[in-house]
Amino acid sequence: MRLFLDTANLDEIREGVSWGVVSGVTTNPSLVAKEGHADFHGFIRTLAGLVPGPVNAEVVATEAEGMVREARALAALGENVVIKVPMGKEGLKATRALREEGIPVNVTLAFSPNQALLASLAGATYVSPFLGRLDDVGHDGMQVVRDTVEIFSLYGLDTYVLAASIRHPLHVTEAALAGADIATMPFKVLEQMLRHPLTDLGLERFLDDWRSLEQARPAPVGRDARRGARRS
Ligand code: G3P
Numbered sequence: 001m002r003l004f005l006d007t008a009n010l011d012e013i014r015e016g017v018s019w020g021v022v023s024g025v026t027t028n029p030s031l032v033a034k035e036g037h038a039d040f041h042g043f044i045r046t047l048a049g050l051v052p053g054p055v056n057a058e059v060v061a062t063e064a065e066g067m068v069r070e071a072r073a074l075a076a077l078g079e080n081v082v083i084k085v086p087m088g089k090e091g092l093k094a095t096r097a098l099r100e101e102g103i104p105v106n107v108t109l110a111f112s113p114n115q116a117l118l119a120s121l122a123g124a125t126y127v128s129p130f131l132g133r134l135d136d137v138g139h140d141g142m143q144v145v146r147d148t149v150e151i152f153s154l155y156g157l158d159t160y161v162l163a164a165s166i167r168h169p170l171h172v173t174e175a176a177l178a179g180a181d182i183a184t185m186p187f188k189v190l191e192q193m194l195r196h197p198l199t200d201l202g203l204e205r206f207l208d209d210w211r212s213l214e215q216a217r218p219a220p221v222g223r224d225a226r227r228g229a230r231r232s
Helices: 010-018 029-035 040-050 064-075 089-100 113-122 131-136 141-154 169-178 187-194 197-216 222-231
Strands: 002-006 022-026 055-058 081-086 105-110 126-129 160-163 182-185
Touching: 002 010, 002 187, 010 022, 010 040, 010 187, 022 182, 040 055, 040 064, 064 081, 064 089, 081 089, 089 105, 089 113, 105 113, 113 126, 113 141, 126 141, 131 141, 131 169, 141 160, 141 169, 160 169, 169 182, 169 187, 182 187
Parallel strands: 002 022, 002 182, 022 055, 055 081, 081 105, 105 126, 126 160, 160 182
Antiparallel strands: none
């Protein structure tokens, strides 16, 4: 199981990478717009140098030819750049063409196991089921992840299942149990994964006990005491 950050915020990415647990980043046009990265290519180039793994950059063209053109330019920005292509006829055509050129694709906006199957057959390296957005409309997003993992494993399909649109730490646990290869999440969820009230309480007690031990330590005598007195 690998963890990616789903953000275009460079500080969050630097922080997550420094913890040694983030091995990739996903972005989308909404996240890039939120952070105001007007120089999109410059931003992706920076990310590619910062992240020790795949950096996902999404195309915005709506027909296959344009998607492929954008993808080539983005892929040239770094060896670890992965192209996010939206699910749909044009997306599948672009995925097939990019596969043939050796450019890795993440098919995004997948909301059903059938869409994920199509993405895989078209040659996607990754497919991203959006589980939070399914939950938002009253469907079981995690079931799409489970079914996709099962279908890929039944037929030996080598596309990575990238659980996306993750909203809370339980989503991460469930995606891991479902066999998702990767979970991509906002920085806030990564921070929530780190925390447990018993960890905080336990650390507080260890430190209190250590401080009381230091206070109980006998005062220095003889030469040590005189040296201490001279110093003070
Ligand atoms: O990057 C794709 C996906 O993770 C978006 O998540 O929270 O906008 O549904 P969200």
